[in-house]
Amino acid sequence: MLEEELAIRPTSETIMYPSFSRWIRSWRDLPLRYNQWNNVVRWEFKHPTPLLRNREFLWNEGHSVYSSREEANSEKNRILDIYEKTIKELLCLEGIKGRKTDSEKFAGGEATFSFEFLLPDGKSVQGPDFHHDGQNFAKAFDITFLNKDGEKEFAYQNTYALSTRMLGVMFAVHGDDKGLIVPPGLARYQVIIIPIFNDMNKKKVLNYSLKITDELNSKYRVYLDDREEYSPGWKFNNWELKGVPLRIEIGERETDASLVTLVRRDNLKKLKLVQKAFQKW
CATH class of the missing domain: 3.30.930.10 (Bira Bifunctional Protein; Domain 2)
Structure with missing residues (x-):
């Protein structure tokens, strides 16, 4: 009752x-x-x-x-x-x-x-x-x-x-075996940015990641996942499960060369772009 x-x-x-x-x-x-x-x-x-x-x-x-x-x-x-x-x-x-x-x-x-x-x-x-x-x-x-x-x-x-x-x-x-695939128009976050750093390069990788985040925020719904208690691999799996349309990986190589690594959720294909080309993409 x-x-x-x-x-x-x-x-x-x-x-x-x-x-x-x-x-x-x-x-x-x-x-x-x-x-x-x-x-x-x-x-x-x-x-x-x-x-x-x-x-x-x-x-x-x-x-x-x-x-x-x-x-x-x-x-x-x-x-x-x-x-x-x-x-x-x-x-x-x-x-x-x-x-x-x-x-x-x-x-x-x-x-x-x-x-x-x-x-x-x-x-x-x-x-x-x-x-x-x-x-x-x-x-x-x-x-x-x-x-x-x-x-x-x-x-x-x-x-x-x-x-x-x-x-x-x-x-x-x-959806697929990795989880959801949410269309960009419906996704809470359209772009997830995951910085990959260690104690030695943390500051410059995060600064570059923040710069990319600021550039994208005017056009897209962006989230910078800079949590340090989770590994990059764990974050990849977590955001794939949630179906965020586009993942951007930024490590020391991307930072030094002014690159970004893009990973599409729908087909999981990777693409590297220089920052200037990325701004037009």
């Missing part, structure tokens, strides 16, 4: 649409477009998979209400374009966009459009989606309005969402 009673949140429609029916009275109240971030608890399946099919997950969810079917349908491409831009530019993924079959569409909706992704194990998983609900929920929750002619009509609705499942897809598609 819990020390305090907790209520598990039901589906959003059950909570929100009775309020919609009170808020909306006239065509002047439309469109209503509501966005929220929240957690979801679902217990209708037996075999959860971490990040891909959790019993609890987080998502960004939209609910909109329009006065006509045409206006509601026109929202579809705007929302799917936002999702597609997020998928390609931030997550660096490619998905197949299309309409779900009637047997797979959202229960209560007239049509569902989604992005589908192929995982390394050959299975597919659904990503962000958009549901055109027509007047189905409006009739169930009495969401009506007076049109410009003073006649009462049921509203038209859409719902759409993007969830933390997409992190699971990104990890599965981009």
